[in-house]
Amino acid sequence: EIVMTQSPATLSVSPGERATLSCRASQGVSRNLAWYQQKPGQAPRLLIYGASTRATGIPVRFSGGGSGTEFTLTISSLQSEDFAVYYCQQYNNWPPLTFGGGTKVEIK
Amino acid sequence: QVQLVQSGAEVKKPGASVKVSCEASGYTFTTYAFHWVRQAPGQRPEWVGWINAGNGDTKYSQKFQGRVTITRDTSASTVYMDLSSLRSEDTAVYYCAKTMYQVLIDHWGQGTLVTVSS
Numbered sequence: 001e002i003v004m005t006q007s008p009a010t011l012s013v014s015p016g017e018r019a020t021l022s023c024r025a026s027q028g029v030s031r032n033l034a035w036y037q038q039k040p041g042q043a044p045r046l047l048i049y050g051a052s053t054r055a056t057g058i059p060v061r062f063s064g065g066g067s068g069t070e071f072t073l074t075i076s077s078l079q080s081e082d083f084a085v086y087y088c089q090q091y092n093n094w095p096p097l098t099f100g101g102g103t104k105v106e107i108k
Numbered sequence: 109q110v111q112l113v114q115s116g117a118e119v120k121k122p123g124a125s126v127k128v129s130c131e132a133s134g135y136t137f138t139t140y141a142f143h144w145v146r147q148a149p150g151q152r153p154e155w156v157g158w159i160n161a162g163n164g165d166t167k168y169s170q171k172f173q174g175r176v177t178i179t180r181d182t183s184a185s186t187v188y189m190d191l192s193s194l195r196s197e198d199t200a201v202y203y204c205a206k207t208m209y210q211v212l213i214d215h216w217g218q219g220t221l222v223t224v225s226s
Contacts, residue, residue: 034212043203043216044153055214087153091211095167097143097155 002026002093006086006100012108013078021103023071023088032092035064035073038102039084047086048073075105083107110134112204112217119223125192128220130204137185138162141207144178144189146200147219156202159187160210194224 003026013019023033031051036044046055048064051071061076075082088100115129130142144156157168159178166178177190187204201219208214 036213043219045216046214049208049212049214089153089213091213094211095155095158096169097145097211097213099153099155101152 004100010104014108019075021073025069028068029090029092031067034089036087037084110215114217114220117221127190131186142187143205146202148200
């Protein structure tokens with residue numbers, strides 16, 4: 001089973017600032033990596049797939065990068081609606097699908 | 109637009125079974141597959157299993173093997189997850205999720221809270 005590790009666990013950022021989140025896979029997953037955003041009481045929402053492709057309707061301030069074992073999600077200028085928990089998930093070697101532990105982006 | 113509507117919250121006693129449904133609309137049901145994913149409070153999502161809505165093929169997490177069954181009813185555009193021998197650790201929100209390329213999740217249901225308590 002591929003273990004996904006995210007860092008940091010919590011990121012404190014001021015509105016308008018840039019946020020960079022990291023995700024590491026225990027073995028290579030090529031570019032079969034997705035990012036999801038989850039707000040309290042809601043289901044996750046797909047942001048990025050294929051490591052860098054934005055899902056339909058996702059603003060351009062969200063960008064993804066990386067391949068193999070190291071990935072990043074960057075939010076270029078944080079808006080109030082972006083404060084949430086972000087999960088990475090690999091879909092290269094499955095079953096099982098595996099998710100990272102999440103990064104909570106909070107208001108500084 | 110794609111909608112996944114799940115059945116309501118459940119409270120079960122240890123040892124019981126629960127069946128959660130997920131009705132899909134807004135696209136051709138048999139074209140894509142579904143995952144079931146659960147999330148305990150404050151925890152990361154955890155994969156439970158998968159079903160190909162077209163041919164009914166299934167895959168399950170080894171953790172739940174023998175306790176979980178995923179089925180679908182194409183006439184009702186609905187998928188089901190049946191989890192048996194419930195224990196307190198199964199308390200979680202259970203999500204159905206539609207796939208985009210048979211594996212990648214692109215839409216999620218609203219979630220169903222299953223509480224296991226004596």
